[in-house]
Amino acid sequence: MKTTAADLLFIPEIIGLDARSSIVRIPPELDVPLTPRVRRIVDSRAFRRLADVSQLGFVRFVYPGATHTRFEHSLGVYRLSLVLLKRLAHDERFASLVRVEEAETFILAALLHDVGHFPYCHLIEDLKLPEVASHEELATDYITGELAPLLRDDWGIEPENVLDILLKRAPRRQENETDEGFARREKVFRLLASALSGPIDVDKMDYLMRDSCGSGVPYGKNYDIDRLVGSLRLNERGDGIAISSKGKTAAELMVFARYVMFSEVYWHHAARSATVMFQRLVALLSEKLGAREFIDEFRRKSDREVGAFLFSCCGSSKGTTPALDREATRLCDGLFGERRLLFKRVRQFSAMEEPELYRRIAGRPYREIMELSRRLAIQFGIREDDVLVDAPPVDKEVEFKIDVFYPDEGSYRPLAEASPVVRALAREQFDDYVKRARIFASSESVSALRSAPNFNRLLEEALNEVDVLNKRQI
Numbered sequence: 001m002k003t004t005a006a007d008l009l010f011i012p013e014i015i016g017l018d019a020r021s022s023i024v025r026i027p028p029e030l031d032v033p034l035t036p037r038v039r040r041i042v043d044s045r046a047f048r049r050l051a052d053v054s055q056l057g058f059v060r061f062v063y064p065g066a067t068h069t070r071f072e073h074s075l076g077v078y079r080l081s082l083v084l085l086k087r088l089a090h091d092e093r094f095a096s097l098v099r100v101e102e103a104e105t106f107i108l109a110a111l112l113h114d115v116g117h118f119p120y121c122h123l124i125e126d127l128k129l130p131e132v133a134s135h136e137e138l139a140t141d142y143i144t145g146e147l148a149p150l151l152r153d154d155w156g157i158e159p160e161n162v163l164d165i166l167l168k169r170a171p172r173r174q175e176n177e178t179d180e181g182f183a184r185r186e187k188v189f190r191l192l193a194s195a196l197s198g199p200i201d202v203d204k205m206d207y208l209m210r211d212s213c214g215s216g217v218p219y220g221k222n223y224d225i226d227r228l229v230g231s232l233r234l235n236e237r238g239d240g241i242a243i244s245s246k247g248k249t250a251a252e253l254m255v256f257a258r259y260v261m262f263s264e265v266y267w268h269h270a271a272r273s274a275t276v277m278f279q280r281l282v283a284l285l286s287e288k289l290g291a292r293e294f295i296d297e298f299r300r301k302s303d304r305e306v307g308a309f310l311f312s313c314c315g316s317s318k319g320t321t322p323a324l325d326r327e328a329t330r331l332c333d334g335l336f337g338e339r340r341l342l343f344k345r346v347r348q349f350s351a352m353e354e355p356e357l358y359r360r361i362a363g364r365p366y367r368e369i370m371e372l373s374r375r376l377a378i379q380f381g382i383r384e385d386d387v388l389v390d391a392p393p394v395d396k397e398v399e400f401k402i403d404v405f406y407p408d409e410g411s412y413r414p415l416a417e418a419s420p421v422v423r424a425l426a427r428e429q430f431d432d433y434v435k436r437a438r439i440f441a442s443s444e445s446v447s448a449l450r451s452a453p454n455f456n457r458l459l460e461e462a463l464n465e466v467d468v469l470n471k472r473q474i
Contacts, residue, residue, distance in 0.1 A: 307336030
């Protein structure tokens with residue numbers, strides 16, 4: 001049975017956008033409708049804990065206002081999912097393809113997309129520690145555990161269907177399902193998954209605006225969200241989101257906003273200094289206490305509890321060596337002590353700034369980066385814990401693959417083909433320009449390293465030593 005626009009528009013949460021009978025206000029002056037079934041999820045322990053998990057972590061060291069939480073962001077993404085569905089309900093192809101239950105599954109996926117997060121989880125996941133669960137796995141535990149009765153009883157939706165969208169996991173064939181019926185569900189799955197995590201999605205639209213407001217910078221909100229949402233439509237295949245030509249400028253500005261937010265906020269050098277200090281601290285304590293045991297305990301903490309917990313781990317007698325405890329305590333004190341004591345930037349490299357050295361550093365696994373830090377310190381004759389190297393990860397952040405529909409021509413064209421702005425960014429892979437490889441040093445050693453005339457030669461020698469070590473291990 002086909003859905004109509006009226007069916008989708010009568011979803012209680014979408015009605016709530018205009019009814020204003022039960023709302024909660026979040027910045028910047030946005031009203032989020034809370035139906036009874038949504039409120040029961042929001043009031044659950046699994047969801048409430050997100051109020052104690054900051055969205056931007058150490059960015060607050062640079063922008064003091066950046067203290068907003070995953071709780072606030074999740075409500076913002078949920079609200080945008082309703083706005084998107086309300087808009088697409090008027091797209092005849094969308095309304096005839098997506099059923100009410102599937103639209104409601106998308107609403108739940110948007111509301112719960114960050115439910116597995118814990119403090120600084122992305123920074124810890126980048127370490128790729130063995131036997132440590134990802135936040136996606138933790139989300140699975142909450143959605144199939146504590147939240148499962150709410151999804152089944154209040155929504156009539158199986159938790160596994162929500163996880164299919166969250167994890168971009170292909171749906172399973174149902175018993176006695178026809179080929180045509182399964183093909184339709186697969187198409188709907190791809191469409192809804194891309195609307196939550198794709199080139200232009202409700203997650204990005206919220207966090208760019210919210211992170212910009214929290215940080216006190218204009219970059220992430222200088223694009224027209226209303227215009228962009230108003231231009232959304234299905235792509236030519238009907239399995240993803242596209243935009244009409246009226247939304248092209250808004251899409252270009254969103255892409256550029258993301259570029260500037262990475263450059264000026266997410267990858268600000270002081271925030272990255274705190275990041276590499278924290279990652280080194282976690283790596284040390286994982287080695288000392290055991291990765292699974294340490295992370296399992298860590299992820300039970302709120303942002304406010306993390307510092308005290310890490311200080312207690314530094315003082316633990318388990319696996320103690322004087323050098324390890326000294327380095328861990330020093331890092332912990334610099335990040336969570338009474339004074340902010342960050343490592344200082346010595347040098348930085350990008351695809352434009354000394355590209356050969358950048359290519360040799362970027363994308364290395366964490367164990368190689370730590371070995372590079374150690375060998376670089378030895379090359380300069382300083383303490384091994386006085387140098388930290390920050391390398392951009394292998395995974396790219398930027399995705400430009402979305403089509404623009406031109407009604408006069410009745411045709412779709414890729415945004416990167418239709419836009420010189422996006423085309424330039426796509427060609428140059430802006431990650432390589434805003435995510436620089438950086439060398440940081442303690443305040444005691446930074447002057448010596450900055451003034452060293454042979455810095456590049458010693459760095460190349462340290463890189464060669466790491467490469468030789470890798471070949472031996474292979």
